Amino acid sequence: QKEVEQNSGPLSVPEGAIASLNCTYSDRVSQSFFWYRQYSGKSPELIMSIYSNGDKEDGRFTAQLNKASQYVSLLIRDSQPSDSATYLCAVGPGKETSGSRLTFGEGTQLTVNP
């Protein structure tokens, strides 16, 4: 079982639709969760972080965390062609682990069609 798994892509949505990206993780003590966006040929860009169960909204982005189910998701409302990129789910260590090591999923490629 992979430590961090993302829903297999590629994912294609029409412009203006909601894009839903999902991620599950295996380490129950994980405490921090991040979503990065990576455009082709570029480095990952942090778009959302979430640490507590529930929803966190930032503009068109909403991150959802359910620690009991070991599940984190990212919703992108009113998707735009500029949102077309690979989205990476990253999980940080549990409290007992020192350091900032992030474990990444393989990424989900999103295409927003005009």
Next chain:
Amino acid sequence: KAGVTQTPRYLIKTRGQQVTLSCSPISGHRSVSWYQQTPGQGLQFLFEYFSETQRNKGNFPGRFSGRQFSNSRSEMNVSTLELGDSALYLCASSFSAGGSYEQYFGPGTRLTVT
């Protein structure tokens, strides 16, 4: 505030050679992590430095090493290069060590080993 900078941006080396990559974190950030990104393995953690000390190390051979200076700048070194070391090497900085601190990536160094 300036972002994370990495030099050089592109590098071509021959098998058996060694290479040194440099990373300057965001001003005020004291933790620097290094990651390797390849199409087959995705983003994998190499190591993390905080206050000139290695806090965490990923599952990479001893040919991969790093260090951090008193101004938080970091370097990583790869000795006896192999073809499989061809990858995008990413540096990420965060304010402090620990899973709850957000990490911001630099543009990366694209290493090609021939």
